[in-house]
Amino acid sequence: MPARITLPTLSVISVALMAAAVTMIFFVAPEDADQGISQKIFYFHVPIALTAYVLFGLGAWKALRVLWTRGERYDLESYTAIHQGTIFGALTLITGAIWAKASWGVWWTWSSNQLVLFLVLFLFYCAYFMLRFSVEAGPRRERISAVYALFGVALIPVSFLAIRLASDFIHPTVFTREGPQMTGTMFGAFCVAWAAIVVLALVMYSVELAGKRTDAHLRELREALGR
Amino acid sequence: MSGYVGDVVALARKDLLLELRARDTLPAMLLFVVSTLVVFHFALPQGAGDDAAYGLLWVALVFTALFGLARAWVPEREHAALDGLVLATGDRSAIWLAKTVAALAFLGAAEVVALPAFAVLFAPLDAAAVLGVVLASVGICVVGTLASAMAAAGRGREVILPLLVLPLSIPLVVGGVGASVSSEPRTYVAFLCLYDAVFAILSWASFEYVVTE
Amino acid sequence: MSAGEKYVAAAYGVVFLFVLVWVAIIAAKLARLERETGELAELARGRRHDG
Structure with missing residues (x-):
């Protein structure tokens, strides 16, 4: 990421956006006529899910760069993006489960395609870490991780399609979350919340990346100092 | 191009000959898939219906494929x-293609036994179901051979x-x-x-990166 | 609090908790990095006095 905006600035923006988002969600946006207050979960759940996709995509993009240029730098970036994506994926699953409980009375429903997709992706990307930690550090690991990350972005649309198809024969009853159209302020709150989550993800990504880079530099220093 | 095809054929032949001589994988896969089907008979409650049996057939096939793929790079x-x-090898993807062909041959051989056994023990299979099995076998071997090469690079590959x-x-x-249970199998x-x-x-293009140092 | 309000609070609380846990992990990592850089600085200082 080009460092035109420094990390401290980004953090401040993140805090401001998050405050604005919470204000908009709870004090400006009206309560949903249909679902009542539990619809408020939507303002965080959906942006978190979308951000997780962005992070997985970012990880795959950096993975492509690894394969093109063979650089440890891109490997760390890809790894960090996928790590963040997995965290946001886990959050999507948990907030989704809470929402399912609030609106349908069950903690899990296989008829919510998005949730099922996230479960598959979560399992897939957890295996990424198992794979990564089982291979010795080096160019081979960088490339294996990169190939696996690329498989991930292919798996997202394919699984999406599969889950859509599966819902035809596994559970014909369809719950839908598409409530009535969002009003202006509801949509505004959603957009602000999405921006807040994306910036939060960026901050977390940058901080983690800085930590991992420092780790790598330390390793180098230690070798240079002969320890 | 004949060099590429020649490489693939030679490498796949080597795997099949090795198997014919050592018989490491195929008998185990056959026994595994039949045992699994028998276990499933007892796992299915009385009157569970054919659809549940079709589902279990797929579990059996996936695990049998995994069983075979775990041994793919052992030689x-x-x-x-x-x-x-x-x-x-000039083009590394030839190694992947040959290994996929060999894995597919083993899985196919296991299915030649498993599908009739399933039809006899559980429920009949129509042409669409068999086509589904064939296509899914191709898919799982394609992905599994690459995944197996990845796993083989690390500790704890099994x-x-x-x-x-x-x-x-x-x-x-x-x-x-x-494809097995739907009345509209064409979509599947x-x-x-x-x-x-x-x-x-994807696997064909990326295999090279997985195996080169 | 109604049941719906409780679930909303739980959902937002989980997000908050995740971020907090993440901060704790990063803090632990920072402490480790600090210790390791300290060791390296010690080593470098020793070298300078020796040679």
């Missing part, structure tokens, strides 16, 4: 031959392989079960073809 590893093979392959095989199970067959094409291209 190369035991003789530390993969590095030499990588250096000797543990890692199922973790890599199972999430990737979920779309195949969806397509396969759909088309979906399986799409899966095979996408992941075959």
Whole structure:
């Protein structure tokens, strides 16, 4: 990421956006006529899910760069993006489960395609870490991780399609979350919340990346100092 | 191009001949799939119906494929031959293609036994279901051979392989079960073809990066 | 609090908790990095006095 905006600035923006988002969600946006207050979960759940996709995509993009240029730098970036994506994926699953409980009375429903997709992706990307930690550090690991990350972005649309198809024969009853159209302020709150989550993800990504880079530099220093 | 095809044929032939001589994989796969079917008979409650049996057939097939794939790179590893093979072969994707063909041959042989056994023991299979099995087998071998090569690079490969392959095989199970139980199998067959094409291209293009140092 | 309000609070609380846990992990990592850089600085200082 080009460092035109420094990390401290980004953090401040993140805090401001998050405050604005919470204000908009709870004090400006009206309560949903249909679902009542539990619809408020939507303002965080959906942006978190979308951000997780962005992070997985970012990880795959950096993975492509690894394969093109063979650089440890891109490997760390890809790894960090996928790590963040997995965290946001886990959050999507948990907030989704809470929402399912609030609106349908069950903690899990296989008829919510998005949730099922996230479960598959979560399992897939957890295996990424198992794979990564089982291979010795080096160019081979960088490339294996990169190939696996690329498989991930292919798996997202394919699984999406599969889950859509599966819902035809596994559970014909369809719950839908598409409530009535969002009003202006509801949509505004959603957009602000999405921006807040994306910036939060960026901050977390940058901080983690800085930590991992420092780790790598330390390793180098230690070798240079002969320890 | 004949060089490429020649490489693939020679490498796949080597795997099949090795298997014919040592009989390491195929008898185990056959026994495994039949045992699994028998276990499933007892796992299914009375009157569970044919649809549940079709579902279990797919579980049996996926695990049998995993069983075979776990041994896919064992000959190369035991003789530390993969590095030499990588250096000797002009286009590395030929190694992947040959291994996929060999894995598919083993899985196909297991299915030649498993499908009639399933039809006799549980429920009949129609042409769409068999087509689904064929296409899904291609898909799982395509993905599994690559995943197996990845897993072979690290420690604990036996543990890692199922973790890599199972999430990737979920779309195949969806397509396969759909082709078996749906009254509109065409969509599912088309979906399986799409899966095979996408992941075959991806695996074919990326195998080189997995095996080179 | 109604049941719906409780679930909303739980959902937002989980997000908050995740971020907090993440901060704790990063803090632990920072402490480790600090210790390791300290060791390296010590080593470098020793070298300078020796040679």
